[in-house]
Amino acid sequence: GRSVEAFEALAALAKDFAIPVVQPAATDLSLSTDHPMFCGFELGSHLGEADAVLVINAGVPWMPRLAKPKASTKVIHMGVDPLVSRHPFREYEADLLVGGDPVAGLVMLRESLAGLVKDKKALESRRKKVSAARTEMLDKRDKFAVSVKDQTPIHPAWLGHCLNQVKAKDAVVVNELGVQPGRLDLTTPLSFIGSGLAGGLGAGLGTALGAKLAAPEREVIGCVGDGSYMFGNPVPMHFVARAENLPTLTVVSNNHSWLAVRQSTLAVYPDGAASKANVMPIQDLNPSPAFERVIESCGGVGEKVEAPEDLAPALKRSFEALRSGTPALLNVSVQAIR
Structure with a gap:
């Protein structure tokens, strides 16, 4: 691909x-x-x-x-x-x-x-x-998204559904543990860049800049988790985006944790000490920073979204900013599930 x-x-x-x-x-x-x-x-x-x-x-x-x-x-x-x-x-x-x-x-x-x-x-x-299998797959996808649309914190499936409704058909989605790709309609060549299976946490932000530099005529959406956002050195990323006129939309799926660490630990040690802790060590990311203010300090626009009914309007505002040449970020509070 x-x-x-x-x-x-x-x-x-x-x-x-x-x-x-x-x-x-x-x-x-x-x-x-x-x-x-x-x-x-x-x-x-x-x-x-x-x-x-x-x-x-x-x-x-x-x-x-x-x-x-x-x-x-x-x-x-x-x-x-x-x-x-x-x-x-x-x-x-x-x-x-x-x-x-x-x-x-x-x-x-x-x-x-x-x-x-x-x-x-x-x-x-x-x-x-x-x-027949495709029809069943797509029906399940859409019905599940609707079934969780009112949940708080926001369900990752609803985030993917709303993003899919608003993005341009040929948008480039850079995904580093930020969105479920199965929720997206991706029909244009070179419209998806995913993170590797291991290593390189934080590469998503820089990859989004590179994608925008390579295809300035296309919308670029960087979907990251809160852990991968912090690992991506966001201040230089937002600074370069503004200084070099490379506007991208960054969507932070903020589950207040390193979910991959938690899931991997439980997969290997389901009955270990970490599984019995009130707060599992080395994966909790509370109190969560105000990521939306980081991009604001660099001349972009940011919003925090906590209610599911606010998600689609916030995405539309972010894309309006993006299409006017201003980098944007949404800090979306989501459930800690894949």
């Missing part, structure tokens, strides 16, 4: 041969979310049901503890370095490794399959099955 060519090559392959595409832990947008074969950002049941899996440039395509393919499934890894040799330890079995440029590989695969497909009925059957 890091080039228009890659975006288009995968779209053509998936469409022609009814191949469902899932993007877990996405760092780029490889397929439009309105593509008939796009099946979301969560593996769900797709991995366990597949007879063949093509892994493209993914260092950690799934967590074996949580999901894995059937023993009979044929697994193919394609990429410049399909073994991901930069990782000191990686144990993903594969039936076939394809080394090379994924764009060229996808184009060649599409050309090869064109002469091999004999059973058109099987393709159409799979196409209908994927269409």
